[in-house]
Amino acid sequence: MTKTNSTQFSPINQDIVEQLMAIELACHPHPWSEKTFRSCIDGRYFGDYLTVDKAIVGFYVGEHVAGESTLMDICVAPAQQGKGYGKTLLLQFFEDCKKLASKTIFLEVRAKNISAQMLYINHGFSEISRRTGYYPSNTSFGYEDAIVMSKKL
Numbered sequence: 453m454t455k456t457n458s459t460q461f462s463p464i465n466q467d468i469v470e471q472l473m474a475i476e477l478a479c480h481p482h483p484w485s486e487k488t489f490r491s492c493i494d495g496r497y498f499g500d501y502l503t504v505d506k507a508i509v510g511f512y513v514g515e516h517v518a519g520e521s522t523l524m525d526i527c528v529a530p531a532q533q534g535k536g537y538g539k540t541l542l543l544q545f546f547e548d549c550k551k552l553a554s555k556t557i558f559l560e561v562r563a564k565n566i567s568a569q570m571l572y573i574n575h576g577f578s579e580i581s582r583r584t585g586y587y588p589s590n591t592s593f594g595y596e597d598a599i600v601m602s603k604k605l
Contacts, residue, residue: 457504461544464499464511466490472501472511472527479527482588489513492524498552499525500544502537512541514548521549523559528530538571546575549605556604560586563597 464472469489469586484492492513493499501511514521525544528537549557559577562566572591580602585595 460503461500461592462503464493464501466493467589468501471508473531475508475510475527478530484525498547498548502541510537510541512545514545516552516554519553519555521552521554521557523557542571542575554605556602558600558602560598560600563599569599577603
């Protein structure tokens with residue numbers, strides 16, 4: 453007997469932020485604050501969270517302005533990483549961008565986050581710029597570059 457996972461996307465709203473913050477805090481060395489997260493709901497922001505068998509495994513937050521969308525944040529719970537959920541979330545983000553009639557998508561990724569870069573490259577993104585010293589480093593000192601990437605829809 454084969455078991456299939458039941459997956460579902462739901463729009464991010466204020467009621468779910470507290471649960472998503474646990475994933476945010478686990479995924480990033482310098483995570484968003486809850487206040488920042490809450491400010492990125494509604495208006496020009498959009499996002500979904502993914503549940504698998506009724507457990508939240510990840511989410512993304514996007515911003516849409518003047519025909520362009522930006523992937524602001526994407527997280528998969530550490531225990532769920534490596535199972536393709538990042539790709540699933542990214543593809544859902546693309547669908548939302550298409551519904552918003554976005555022409556171009558942008559994102560930034562840490563220079564040392566090679567697995568994320570490969571996911572983005574494999575889905576049509578290319579590097580267009582670098583922001584030198586943009587992110588605080590994961591070490592006790594220094595900064596890390598942000599790679600700016602884009603994709604045409």
